[in-house]
Amino acid sequence: MKELFSKFGRIQKNDLEFHEIFENFAFGEVYDYSTLTEKESILATLASLIACQSPKAFKKILSAALDMDLAPEEAKELLYQSVPYVGFGRAHNFFGIIIKVFEAKGIDLPLLPERSNTTPENRHQKGRELQEKFFGAEYIQNMNDNAPDGQEHFNRFLEGFCFGDFYTRDGLDDQLREFITFVLIVSLGSCENQLRAHTQANLNVGNDKEKLVSAITVIMPYIGFPKTLKGLAIVNDVCG
Template sequence: MDDLFDNFGRIQKNDPEFHEIFKNFAFDEVYDHSTLTEKESVLVTLASLIACQSPKAFKKILLAAVNKYITPEEVKELLYQSVPYVGFGRAHNFFGVTIKVFDKKGIEMPLENRSKTTPENRRQKGRELQDRYFGAEMIQMMNDNAPEGQEHFNRFLEGFCFGDFYTRDGLNDQQRELITFVFIATLGGCENQLRGHTQGNLNVGNDKEKLVSAITVILPYIGFPRSLNALAIINEF
């Protein structure tokens, strides 16, 4: 998959030494220690680039990957999934970048609507997914223990995060939880949430090997400190 780095021609021309070092590590050595599929590798890479605010690298990799390793619909769902985790303030630029890439690739927009909920059932459907991912007892305990005046945050999780986004078509449960894990690991400083979504990944069928592979693939973009912090949490399970 070293073709993903082919669009970084300016670096190759002006700093061929770094280009060679990074390409050999990020697109050869790293992939030798990952069991992710090509699609999963692209998904976690793009997810990490969103969370670490690297629109130029995101654009270059997306140009090489869309319609080859990942579909336009999957890119759309990746963007949507990013919003409740990195915030629209961070995600906003990547919507614009994606529009430009799709236009260059001749991909007609808007893409098909993938929403599966209504304003009336979004919270119910979101709660059903929360229960399935994390266990009904744990979610109920979280709701019961919400401090007075802060209950609305749990309702936001039900309706917005899970109801509006996780219920959508385009990515399956395993893919959504994997990229969510990557968003949180890349952000750093969110260890409690990373623990919760490590368990969520295991509950939906992503094993520890897959999570370790995801951290392996994104290490070149997030660096060793955050990678090692994420590995420490994975190793608690």
């Protein structure tokens, strides 16, 4: 994975001391304690950089990752998946970065296959089905039943927009989408209720505690110790 950090030539040229410290930790020691695949590590890193608002680092690592094991379609779907969680205000600049990196690589983004599996008529139904798969039908029904008066529409947004429009897409399987969501929420910080729910959802779709701890391990250099320790505390509490 050190080839990813080799793209940060300006740091290496002008501050070799920091470059060596960070490279040895973030692209060396950290991986001694992770069981993620190379692709999972790349997706986790890129997702964290979106949530942390690090467009320059994202661009450099994306460019290197496309020469490794990351498919253009997976990069596109990673960004799509981020929108309901970080918001379009944060994700907006990264669409431009992907376009520029793809153009430099000779990848024609408009020619990538469309991966939507819903229509305006069935997006809520399809979204609800996935919500129930990830969280359980009883959990979702209770959430809807207990919505405060005048705020029921936010649950409809979750059902149709978040899950109907995005989770139903091809290009990433359920495990990877929920894994990416977990990374985004940990990286955002201060989203404890959502992190608890999505930690359990990861378990429900087949991602185990070891994978979640490995994800936090890999992104720790980007999010810092406070968010890391808060994320680990919640994982330990939910997973036991």
